[in-house]
Structures are given as C-alpha cells and as structure tokens.
Amino acid sequence: MGRNRILIVDDELIIRESLAGWLERDGHEVQTAKSGEQCLEMLKDTRFDILLVDIKMEGISGLEVLKKVKENDPDLAVVMITAYGSISTAIEAMKNGASDYLLKPFDPNELGVLIDRITESRAQALENLYLKEQYKESTRFESMIGQSEAMRQVFELIKDVAPMNSTVLITGQTGTGKGLAAKAIHTNSPRSQGPFVMVNCGAIPEHLMESELFGHQRGAFTDAKETKRGRLELAHGGTLFLDEIGEIGMRMQIDLLRVLEDRVFYRVGGTQPIEADFRVIAATNRDLTAAIAQGAFREDLFYRLNVISFKMPALCERKEDIPLLAEHFLRRFAQETNKFIDQISREAMDEMMLYEWPGNVRELENAIERAVVVGKGRKILPEHLPILRREGPAAPANVTLKEVERAHILRILRQNAWNITRSSQILGIDRSTLYSKIKSYHIDRAS
Amino acid sequence: MSGSGEHSIVLSPVGDVDGVIFKPIRREIHRIFGYRTRVIPLLDDVGFALDTSRHQYHSTPILNELARLAPSSALKVLGLTTVDLFIPILTYVYGEAQLAGRACILSTHRLQDGLPATGTQKAFLSRVVKEAIHELGHTFDLRHCRDHRCLMSYCRSEKDVDHKSGELCRYCRVLLEDAMKRQDRNPATSQPVFGSS
Numbered sequence: 287m288g289r290n291r292i293l294i295v296d297d298e299l300i301i302r303e304s305l306a307g308w309l310e311r312d313g314h315e316v317q318t319a320k321s322g323e324q325c326l327e328m329l330k331d332t333r334f335d336i337l338l339v340d341i342k343m344e345g346i347s348g349l350e351v352l353k354k355v356k357e358n359d360p361d362l363a364v365v366m367i368t369a370y371g372s373i374s375t376a377i378e379a380m381k382n383g384a385s386d387y388l389l390k391p392f393d394p395n396e397l398g399v400l401i402d403r404i405t406e407s408r409a410q411a412l413e414n415l416y417l418k419e420q421y422k423e424s425t426r427f428e429s430m431i432g433q434s435e436a437m438r439q440v441f442e443l444i445k446d447v448a449p450m451n452s453t454v455l456i457t458g459q460t461g462t463g464k465g466l467a468a469k470a471i472h473t474n475s476p477r478s479q480g481p482f483v484m485v486n487c488g489a490i491p492e493h494l495m496e497s498e499l500f501g502h503q504r505g506a507f508t509d510a511k512e513t514k515r516g517r518l519e520l521a522h523g524g525t526l527f528l529d530e531i532g533e534i535g536m537r538m539q540i541d542l543l544r545v546l547e548d549r550v551f552y553r554v555g556g557t558q559p560i561e562a563d564f565r566v567i568a569a570t571n572r573d574l575t576a577a578i579a580q581g582a583f584r585e586d587l588f589y590r591l592n593v594i595s596f597k598m599p600a601l602c603e604r605k606e607d608i609p610l611l612a613e614h615f616l617r618r619f620a621q622e623t624n625k626f627i628d629q630i631s632r633e634a635m636d637e638m639m640l641y642e643w644p645g646n647v648r649e650l651e652n653a654i655e656r657a658v659v660v661g662k663g664r665k666i667l668p669e670h671l672p673i674l675r676r677e678g679p680a681a682p683a684n685v686t687l688k689e690v691e692r693a694h695i696l697r698i699l700r701q702n703a704w705n706i707t708r709s710s711q712i713l714g715i716d717r718s719t720l721y722s723k724i725k726s727y728h729i730d731r732a733s
Numbered sequence: 734m735s736g737s738g739e740h741s742i743v744l745s746p747v748g749d750v751d752g753v754i755f756k757p758i759r760r761e762i763h764r765i766f767g768y769r770t771r772v773i774p775l776l777d778d779v780g781f782a783l784d785t786s787r788h789q790y791h792s793t794p795i796l797n798e799l800a801r802l803a804p805s806s807a808l809k810v811l812g813l814t815t816v817d818l819f820i821p822i823l824t825y826v827y828g829e830a831q832l833a834g835r836a837c838i839l840s841t842h843r844l845q846d847g848l849p850a851t852g853t854q855k856a857f858l859s860r861v862v863k864e865a866i867h868e869l870g871h872t873f874d875l876r877h878c879r880d881h882r883c884l885m886s887y888c889r890s891e892k893d894v895d896h897k898s899g900e901l902c903r904y905c906r907v908l909l910e911d912a913m914k915r916q917d918r919n920p921a922t923s924q925p926v927f928g929s930s
Contacts, residue, residue, distance in 0.1 A: 369821075391819065
C-alpha cells in the first residue's frame with residue numbers, strides 16, 4: 287500500500303509515540319500533535335492524508351476536531367480512537383464524517399489494515415474524481431459548458447454549421463454566451479487559421495462606426511492622421527463577428543447590407559474598392575422581427591443575416607448546468623486569485639438553483655468571482671452570494687395587503703417550481719392553507 | 734562514553750526473574766552509558782497493576798512505583814519482569830519508560846516468542862539486552878529512531894528486535910551524549926511518561 291502522510295492527535299505522549307513508531311515502520315510519514323488546538327494549527331500549513339484522533343482530549347475534543355477538519359477538508363480521512371465504553375461517541379463521529387474508528391485496546395495490526403483500507407478507498411475516490419473530470423470535459427464544447435439537452439443541441443448545431451461559409455445569426459438574452467458560440471463556430475470552421483474579429487455594435491458610437499468597420503484614408507477627416515484598416519479588412523480570411531447587431535443605426539445597416547451582398551467596400555475617404563473574404567456571424571439579444579415591425583431594423587438586412595440562426599438558451603432554461611458552470615468558474619477564479627477555495631456548500635448551491643439568473647451565465651460568473659474574492663474558508667457559503675438575496679422592487683404604495691400576499695405566494699411558488707410542500711414550508715403555512723390561498727387568489731401556473 | 738561516578742543504574746527484578754539476564758545487561762549498560770549498575774529488588778508483587786479482564790499488567794503504575802521506591806543514589810531504575818505488560822491503547826508492550834525520567838521497565842514475556850531452534854538462549858539474551866538498552870535510552874531522552882538498525886528503533890515484533898543491531902546510530906549517540914551532559918548538570922529532570930514496544 288502507498289505511503290501516507292499521517293497526523294496522530296492524542297494528549298498522551300505514550301500513545302503518540304507508540305502509534306508513530308508503528309506506522310513509520312510501515313513506511314508512512316508520521317507527525318504528532320498533543321492537542322486538538324495544535325492539530326488545527328498544523329493543518330493550516332501541512333496537508334495530511336489521514337488523521338488519527340483520540341476522541342477524549344483536554345481542550346478541543348476529538349469530535350470538535352473532526353467537525354472543524356471536515357468543514358475545511360471533507361476529503362481528509364479521519365479515524366477516531368475511542369475507549370471501549372464510548373462506542374456511541376464513535377458512532378456519532380462516524381455520522382459526522384469520520385472514516386472509521388478504533389476501539390482501545392487494539393492490535394496495531396488492525397490499524398495497519400485500517401490504513402490500507404482507507405488508502406484503497408482514497409485511491410478509488412481519486413479515480414472517480416478523474417473520471418468525473420473526464421466526464422466534465424465531455425460536457426464542454428470549446429469554451430462553452432453544459433450537459434443540458436438545450437446545450438447539447440447547441441453544440442451539435444455549431445458542429446453542423448461551422449464547416450459551412452453561411453452567415454449565422456445567434457439570438458439569446460444577454461450573458462448567455464453568444465460570443466462564445468460565435469468563437470466556437472470560427473474555431474471549428476475551415477477559417478480557424480484566419481482572424482476572428484469582433485465588433486461590438488452596441489459599444490461603438492454611430493459616428494465612429496463607419497470608420498471602425500471600413501477603415502479610413504489619411505486626411506479623410508480631421509483626426510485621420512494615418513490610413514487605418516477597418517475591421518472588415520482585418521477579418522480577411524477569417525470571421526467577422528457583429529455582436530449586438532440590433533443596436534446598429536439605420537445608415538450603417540444600409541452600408542452593411544451592401545457589403546454583405548458584394549463583399550466590396552471603400553475606406554472612409556477612399557476611392558479604391560477593397561475586397562475582403564470573411565464569414566459573418568451576427569448576434570443580438572433583441573427581437574429583430576419586432577424591431578422590423580417598429581421600423582428600427584431593415585428587413586432585407588435581417589434576411590441577409592438570418593441564413594442560419596439559433597438561440598442560446600437562457601440559464602433559467604438549463605438550470606441543470608448551474609453546478610457544472612459554478613464549479614468551472616470556481617476553479618478558474620480560485621486559480622486566478624490563488625485562493626484555496628474548492629467547494630460550494632449545499633445551501634449556496636440550493637440558492638443558486640432557485641435563483642432565476644436574469645443576467646444568465648455572465649451573472650453567475652460574476653457571482654462566483656465575487657464569492658471567491660470575499661470568501662475566507664475553503665467553501666462558498668450563501669452569505670458570499672448576496673446578489674441572490676436582493677429584495678425585489680418595493681410594492682407600490684397603493685396596493686392592498688391581499689395583493690401583496692398574492693404576489694408573494696406566486697413568487698415563492700415560481701421560485702420552487704410549484705413544489706407545494708417546499709413553498710408552504712418557506713411561507714410558514716401548512717399545505718392545505720396554501721392550497722386554499724391558491725384557490726381564493728385564483729393563482730395558477732399561467733398567473 | 735562514561736557516566737558520572739557518583740551515580741549508578743539500578744536493575745530491579747520484579748517478581749520471579751531468571752538471574753541469567755542480569756550479567757549481559759549490566760555489561761552493555763556500562764559499555765553504552767558508562768555507569769555502574771546495582772541489582773536491588775524493589776517490588777515483589779505487582780498485583781496492583783493487574784487487569785483481570787485482560788490478564789495482563791498495566792506497565793504505567795508499575796513504572797510509577799519503581800520511580801517512587803528507587804534509592805536516591807539511583808540515577809535510573811530498570812525493572813525487569815516476566816509478566817505480560819500492556820498500555821490501554823495497545824494489546825501488549827515489551828516495555829515502557831519515562832521519557833527523560835527515572836524509571837523504565839522491560840518484560841521478557843513476549844521476547845521468548847519465535848526463538849530459533851538452536852542458540853535459543855543466546856538469541857533470547859540478545860533480545861533482552863537490546864530492549865533493556867532501548868528502554869533506558871528513553872530515560873535519557875532518546876526518542877524512537879527511524880534507522881531500523883539502531884537500538885532506539887521501534888520494534889513491532891521479535892523479528893524487528895532480532896534485525897536491529899546492538900548499537901545506537903551516530904545521531905542517537907550524539908543525542909545521548911547531550912542528554913548525559915544535561916543529566917550531570919541537573920539530575921532531577923522532569924518525567925513525562927513514555928512507552929514503547
């Protein structure tokens with residue numbers, strides 16, 4: 287069996303030295319602590335594989351050590367040592383996450399067998415973790431992460447459209463990863479060796495957009511001190527990604543339409559026609575058909591862009607991806623900030639699952655980044671995610687108490703996917719009362 | 734290495750002990766620690782340490798008694814017994830010592846297990862001597878040594894005892910010299926309990 291780093295925690299020197307001597311004989315690296323306090327101090331600096339902890343100690347007891355250790359490192363194997371008469375305490379320890387317990391007196395050979403068994407199960411756990419990681423890899427496509435049916439369909443679609451040269455229109459709410467999808471199409475296309483040039487149409491003022499897209503000749507306008515190539519020219523041989531296309535002005539829509547039709551354009555102030563070979567991918571969070579109806583978006587440009595289109599699902603439509611995404615962001619930000627945070631508490635994850643994420647994946651990413659920055663321990667806790675706890679808008683002053691109650695009940699029901707038991711628990715009423723209120727307020731799923 | 738001339742180490746048979754073991758132990762104590770030795774029986778009956786459910790003797794109270802009864806001129810006292818010793822956490826121990834203290838005890842009970850068919854007595858005495866020096870080493874503040882050939886290495890079985898040499902490794906020799914100098918300066922050192930197989 288493998289060599290382990292073992293910490294023996296006991297207030298009796300005789301026990302520490304006897305067990306240390308025995309385990310060192312098996313090739314393990316052994317250190318000792320004479321109290322729970324010393325053990326917790328040592329754990330701050332040193333990582334151990336197995337802890338042997340006497341339950342009954344002066345100061346911090348073995349059970350308290352176990353609880354504190356498990357809070358910070360659930361994977362650390364803890365074996366409790368207890369006297370024959372205190373088996374109930376040992377069982378309590380097992381409930382609190384101890385790997386096993388040893389009853390005094392014991393034949394140290396038993397200890398050897400126990401250590402071997404723990405080593406074996408740790409190896410198994412590591413293998414499972416590796417397999418889990420491999421599975422996670424299979425849930426990624428380029429930089430996109432998801433195992434939901436909705437995301438798997440997106441991955442398939444991207445694989446299908448990437449080899450083609452057709453224009454693609456990606457729709458979906460802000461923060462759903464439209465830019466990542468566009469990049470994935472480019473990366474999987476024959477143009478992957480060429481440039482991927484992004485234009486955020488919503489971020490560039492309209493008067494600068496023409497020069498930004500088409501470039502300008504020196505002296506074309508007051509500030510044009512040098513000839514500058516535009517993004518279209520820069521995208522030659524690659525992909526031009528027009529993000530937030532719905533924000534583009536009418537004049538520019540006309541210019542763009544012309545370029546998309548014949549792929550020839552002029553720099554601002556230029557007389558020489560420029561040909562560029564690029565594929566166009568556009569994205570928007572706006573409903574372009576509604577914009578067309580309002581006269582804010584050109585129908586001909588829409589049809590030119592909407593050759594192949596797909597919608598990125600909102601995060602609330604693929605909540606099963608939240609744990610995967612959250613863990614991915616946690617790993618990334620923990621690495622970036624060099625912090626030892628590698629877990630999300632069950633309560634924090636529950637809150638994340640209940641939240642609607644109007645800002646989608648980007649909001650989740652920001653929430654995890656913030657939690658990593660403010661977190662002190664090894665685990666993200668609900669209090670590190672205050673964004674999920676923000677209050678809804680205050681009710682207008684002229685609503686009745688009944689209206690407020692109806693709205694609150696409806697909100698809780700929606701947050702809990704109409705789970706009556708859970709909703710009634712949160713509301714602090716029993717199920718039958720909740721049913722009668724649903725009936726009296728005429729609340730239904732369509733409300 | 735030689736100890737102070739004023740002090741001696743007392744060997745104390747506890748119960749019925751075969752006198753043949755004293756000579757080789759006394760010779761090795763003098764060779765390694767440099768002290769004279771005396772044989773003084775201090776305890777006849779160790780019934781007070783008997784655990785009737787285990788049919789074994791708890792070594793710690795015996796040690797305490799030996800330390801209490803030892804004459805003031807005794808620098809250390811080594812109890813020798815044939816009864817089976819234990820400490821509560823373990824099923825048995827070969828011996829126990831007070832780390833940097835005054836008393837230690839060795840049981841020959843388990844050292845008789847698995848002796849070779851020929852040269853039985855020689856092999857047995859070799860084990861007894863090694864473990865006696867080992868326990869005395871603890872009273873000079875020596876801890877278990879990772880070198881499996883060193884006298885201060887922890888032994889889990891008679892095989893381990895047979896395997897280790899009759900010498901201290903060079904590190905333990907230096908540590909022993911340091912401890913003996915401290916001992917000469919201040920003979921009444923503290924006595925935390927320490928045990929070993």
